[in-house]
Amino acid sequence: MHLPIARLALALACARATVPPSPASPIEATGSPECGTGRAAEGSLLALQPDWATPLWHTAVAYRGGTCAPSGCKWADVCIPSWAERPRPAGPFLSAMDTVGYMPHDVGKVATVLSAEPCGEEWELRRHADGSLVARGVTEAPREPPDDGSTHPFERVGACFVDFSNVTAAGLYDLQTRGGNSTGIVVDANVYRAPLKQALAAFYMARCGQRTEPLSDPDLVTASLRGISVRPFAHDECHMEDGFVDERHTGEEGLERHRDGTGGFHDAGDYGKYTVNTAMAVGVLLHAWQHHAPALKCLELDGLPRAHPVMPYVLEEARYGLDWMLKMQKRDGRVYHKLTPSRFVGRGTLPDADRAKRFFAPWGTAATADLVAVAALGARMYAPFDPAYADALMDAALRSYAVLAAHPTEVIPDLSAFSTGDYVGQFNGNPNHDRGVRIWALSELYESTGNATFLDELEAHLSFFDTPTAQCAGNRDPLSMCKVADLVEWNQQRDMGIVPYLLSARSPDLRNASLVAEVGEQLRLVVDKWARTASYDPFGRHMGDFTKFGVSVWGINGEAARHALLFETARRALGVDHTRVSAATLHHLLGRNEERRSWVLKLGFNPPENPHHRPSFVFKDTWPGLLVGGPFPEWRDEWRSFASNEVAINWQAALVYALSALAPASCTSEAGPRKGREGRGNSYDA
Structure with missing residues (x-):
């Protein structure tokens, strides 16, 4: 599974083997060439087959002998120059929520818990790293919609709400409810970048x-690791x-x-x-x-x-x-x-x-x-x-x-x-x-x-x-x-x-x-x-x-x-x-x-x-x-x-x-998205 991240901790590594890395230990460069500088042994096939339960965000660039740009390399001879290890598990999400994450001041941090039981049961939000309690409350029932045509129709299901919008500190959290836990909830200003x-x-x-x-x-996810070798998501000249x-x-x-x-x-x-x-x-x-x-x-x-x-x-x-x-x-x-x-x-x-x-x-x-x-x-x-x-x-x-x-x-x-x-x-x-x-x-x-x-x-x-x-x-x-x-x-x-x-x-x-x-x-x-x-x-x-x-x-x-x-x-x-x-x-x-x-x-x-x-x-x-x-x-x-x-x-x-x-401003010198009624210009709002 490929889950986006709040922060990336890059570790340069590559390996000559197809043995998946252990989820319990960091990826090691086993007898590897200098992948960080784009160097690989002539003719070597370098590939990693990940353990799909391990939460890794990966990129892959092809190299063939010495230093070369991706455009000059053959896809068969591959080195993985960078792995971004995400500080989060790969779910599961037993409640329905944004599984990518939330902005810190998003006032819509709401999870839907599917349950046949009446609402009002306790829930807890804990820090993923140490299990410390951050917030708790009881599940809330959806409001009954008015029968006057002022809303669009929808099917009623057994559902309760968990609203943790008051949690604004960036971090990684786990939601615990009677129906099960949802792990790896990201709150971060850059979550949508x-x-x-x-x-x-x-x-x-x-x-x-x-x-x-x-x-x-x-x-980005740039290559497929299915099979025995890395295959970039790309194609040759077409049509x-x-x-x-x-x-x-x-x-x-x-x-x-x-x-x-x-x-x-x-x-x-x-x-x-x-x-x-x-x-x-x-x-x-x-x-x-x-x-x-x-x-x-x-x-x-x-x-x-x-x-x-x-x-x-x-x-x-x-x-x-x-x-x-x-x-x-x-x-x-x-x-x-x-x-x-x-x-x-x-x-x-x-x-x-x-x-x-x-x-x-x-x-x-x-x-x-x-x-x-x-x-x-x-x-x-x-x-x-x-x-x-x-x-x-x-x-x-x-x-x-x-x-x-x-x-x-x-x-x-x-x-x-x-x-x-x-x-x-x-x-x-x-x-x-x-x-x-x-x-x-x-x-x-x-x-x-x-x-x-x-x-x-x-x-x-x-x-x-x-x-x-x-x-x-x-x-x-x-x-x-x-x-x-x-x-x-x-x-x-x-x-x-x-x-x-x-x-x-x-x-x-x-x-x-x-x-x-x-x-x-x-x-x-x-x-x-x-x-x-x-x-x-x-x-x-x-x-x-x-x-x-x-x-x-x-x-x-x-x-x-x-x-x-x-x-x-x-x-x-x-x-x-x-x-x-x-x-x-x-x-x-x-x-x-x-x-x-x-x-x-x-x-x-x-x-x-x-x-x-x-x-x-x-x-x-x-x-x-x-x-x-x-x-x-x-x-x-x-x-x-x-x-x-x-x-x-x-x-x-x-x-x-x-x-x-x-998404936040992409230029570090700029403020975040502006509010109000501005932006009616002929060209754009820069």
């Missing part, structure tokens, strides 16, 4: 069109023939021809690349930077080759997706919908071994509007670091907007030649998807240019959604006609447009004041209902049992994490602070749930072992830092369960946003 880095590293590992180098950051245009797949006359579509991210469990979903991922990453720059400004991954070191790492990763989207844009501004094989392939191969021919799908207005949105947003975010690139993004956004203006009704791409993911809102329960994407595109265009034409068109689209505000607290119908939806997904993007609309910093302010007030009130109703639900739900879920009593959402975990963006928008625009609820959602994803497990691969206690993710399937070991989709409506730890156990870049970006909202 390593998980945030791991979540971002997952994007690098998902890059297409290049070799991804083995990472060497001691905060360099992307892609092809023809009449059957692309709907363009003439002979089959090649068009450069290299780059971008492998979308999910498969290796396809989809414009609509890439836009969602890139947009949320850019908002993470805009809203939580202190946590991301100095965050770097050791061992990562940087193409654009002038900008923060999160912006370089987002740019990798943006650059690919620009390749999906035709000269006239139309944007191809996706680039995939005709059908899903490659289940048993790494991306560099996938030889399937991949084709561009026809253009559509949704993909075109998505490019407008992220390019216009990117123009603001990249301007301080690369003005020429920002200008190129703005040019691309305006060119594609001209296409939207010429096609005021939705153009749905013909995907009949494909059986890969469609990412078409009309096919997924939302006939107003195209209008929602246009709202996002126009909102970003207005904020970047101040052009009143974009604002007028944006507000006309918003006015189309005419459900009275009083009915918009929690309408889970995909056909909802509220201006603010309580779902934010690739097929429900209008809330992505609400964010810049409500946080606009344009001067003079040309927005319709009554419309701004109406949109703001609908957002307040949505987040307030989420907050009330979280206060009653036995696992602190702000959506309740959404997949059981609402509309089944594929990727409910990503949806929940993405709501951190709306909570933050409400805080900044309306002064409605539900930071505790946003934190509770992260606690839920990291262990305070019915399964009592982290939903993030190799983070926290008992994460999934069999995700629908091709590289993990090949390795027979999960690639780290990836958020799985979650119950749909049930969850199974099986690779075939793509409906509940797949990964996807839009969910991953949501995890990055949620973690960055709570």
